Amino acid sequence: MTTTNTRMPVTKAVVPAAGLGTRFLPATKATPKEMLPVVDKPAIQYVVEEASAAGLSDILMVTGRNKRALEDHFDRAYELEELLARKGDEDKLRRVRESVSLANMHYVRQGDPKGLGHAVLVAEQHVAGQPFAVLLGDDLIDPRDPLLSRMIEVQQELGGSVVALMEVEPSQIHLYGCAAVEANGFGADVFHVTDLVEKPEVADAPSNYAVIGRYVLDPAVFDVLKKTEPGRGGEIQLTDALRTLSTLGAEEGGQVHGVLFKGRRYDTGDRADYLRAIVRLACEREDLGPEFRSWLKNFVGTEMQG
Ligand code: UTP
Numbered sequence: 284m285t286t287t288n289t290r291m292p293v294t295k296a297v298v299p300a301a302g303l304g305t306r307f308l309p310a311t312k313a314t315p316k317e318m319l320p321v322v323d324k325p326a327i328q329y330v331v332e333e334a335s336a337a338g339l340s341d342i343l344m345v346t347g348r349n350k351r352a353l354e355d356h357f358d359r360a361y362e363l364e365e366l367l368a369r370k371g372d373e374d375k376l377r378r379v380r381e382s383v384s385l386a387n388m389h390y391v392r393q394g395d396p397k398g399l400g401h402a403v404l405v406a407e408q409h410v411a412g413q414p415f416a417v418l419l420g421d422d423l424i425d426p427r428d429p430l431l432s433r434m435i436e437v438q439q440e441l442g443g444s445v446v447a448l449m450e451v452e453p454s455q456i457h458l459y460g461c462a463a464v465e466a467n468g469f470g471a472d473v474f475h476v477t478d479l480v481e482k483p484e485v486a487d488a489p490s491n492y493a494v495i496g497r498y499v500l501d502p503a504v505f506d507v508l509k510k511t512e513p514g515r516g517g518e519i520q521l522t523d524a525l526r527t528l529s530t531l532g533a534e535e536g537g538q539v540h541g542v543l544f545k546g547r548r549y550d551t552g553d554r555a556d557y558l559r560a561i562v563r564l565a566c567e568r569e570d571l572g573p574e575f576r577s578w579l580k581n582f583v584g585t586e587m588q589g
Contacts, residue, residue, distance in 0.1 A: 290442065291413050293435045293499060294341055296334040296386075299402035300327060300420035301347030301393035306552060316552055317420040318352045322565050325356060326551040328382050329426070330418050335385045337431040339416055342386040343409045345393050345402045357388045398518025403500070404508045412502050414438055417521075419496030421552035423560060428546020431497055437473055438499040443538030444528055446476060447497040449548065453485050459493035460522035462541055469540075476529050476539040481515045481522040492541065494522065495548060503536025504528060 304316030311319075317327035327344075334342055346353055360379055367376040389409060393402050403417060416431060424430050434445045448462055460481050464474035478489055498521070507524045514520040531537025549560035565575050 290439065293414050293416055293438060294339060295410055295413060296339040296342045296416040296418055297345065297403060297406040297410065298327070298330060298334070298342060298418050298420050299345045299393075299399055300353060301345050301350075301396050301402050302399075302421070302552070303347075303396055304421075304552060306554060307557075313349060315347070315349050315353055315420075318356065319551065319557065321423065321549075321551060321557070321560050322568065322571070323378075326423055327353060327420050328356070328385075329423050330420055331357070331382070331385050331388075333424055333426065333431060334416065334418055336426065337416070337429070337435060339431075340386050341389070343389045343391060343406050344420070345405055346390055347393050347396050350390065350392070354388075354390055357382050357385070359383055398513065398516070398520055400508050400511055400519035400521040400524050403521055404505060404519070407502075407505045410502060410505075414444075414499060414501050417496075417498040417500060421550065422496030423549040423551050424497065424544075425547035425549075428544070428548075430542065430544050430546065431499075433472070434497060434499045434542050437469065437540055437542055438501075441467075441469060441473075441538070441540055442501070442533060443536070443540060444501045444504065444525065445499040445540045445542055446479075446525065447495045447544050448474070448492040448541040449495045449544050450491050451493045453488070453491055456485055456488045456491060456493060457482050459495070460520075460525075461488045461490060462492045462494055463489035464492055464541055467540065472543045472545075474541040474543065476525075476541045479522050479526040479529060479539070481520050492543070494525075494541075495544065496550075497544075498525075501528070501536040503531070507531075 300317040304311035307316045318325045391405050393405050438445045461483050462476045463478035467475040507527045511519055511524045514523045528537050529539040550556040565571050
């Protein structure tokens with residue numbers, strides 16, 4: 284078992300972005316779904332901004348096929364920058380450069396997309412024995428509802444690993460990993476996770492608490508992942524590894540805690556949620572909002588009738 288020191292600070296984030304994104308075909312035939320724009324920024328930039336805002340300046344992105352667009356997005360674009368500079372277009376120049384200085388970006392290939400658990404496992408060498416955050420590249424948390432900093436705080440206080448939980452309708456639980464929880468006295472939003480099940484049928488779900496795409500993990504997860512057999516969908520599931528971790532003692536890097544999130548979250552890998560994210564964020568934008576809201580009101584009030 285890897286030796287762990289749970290009180291080591293969390294400084295690194297791993298962002299898995301190597302999934303096939305089949306729900307978004309054909310858009311994802313040649314482009315990773317994480318590059319799909321949410322208003323005018325790719326989804327992945329919101330995720331990297333979130334990690335950076337939580338103080339994580341070292342980000343390892345796990346990429347798959349079509350990785351170039353992801354790497355290019357966080358790199359300089361000299362020709363474009365020069366052109367905009369020559370035109371004196373400072374605003375667009377600032378927007379082009381915004382993504383470059385957010386964090387120290389590193390990349391690793393997953394090879395075969397064998398599941399989220401496998402994507403996390405390829406980060407082992409980079410993480411180098413420290414607790415680390417995982418942010419799913421297609422899961423967007425509204426920046427006004429901070430979650431990751433609270434999860435890091437809980438990990439630093441309690442050790443072990445921390446998952447993010449969100450209450451969902453029972454009819455939706457089959458789409459998520461689901462957690463059985465009990466109070467642990469650390470705060471109204473923090474639970475001890477006693478069991479985890481990946482995408483259960485509603486009758487088998489131990490609760491309405493869905494695991495969403497933010498984790499702070501003890502490096503003991505790597506040894507567990509290496510022994511985790513492919514589960515649902517033939518993929519190595521992170522949820523299965525976390526379930527094993529929840530049964531281990533604290534001295535083995537075990538124990539899983541859950542932080543309940545009540546804020547705004549969008550699964551940009553799901554087409555309907557992707558559309559909701561765009562509409563909501565566009566409505567709230569200072570530059571686009573007023574015109575878009577007025578169009579939307581008219582659209583809903585007239586064209587949507589009947
Ligand atoms: P999803 O469960 O949404 O899978 O992955 P997917 O394959 O990308 O999407 P669909 O279902 O075919 O449309 C959740 C997150 O885990 C990453 C994805 O990129 C996404 O950010 N992932 C998933 C990997 O990095 N590798 C994998 O093997 C699987």
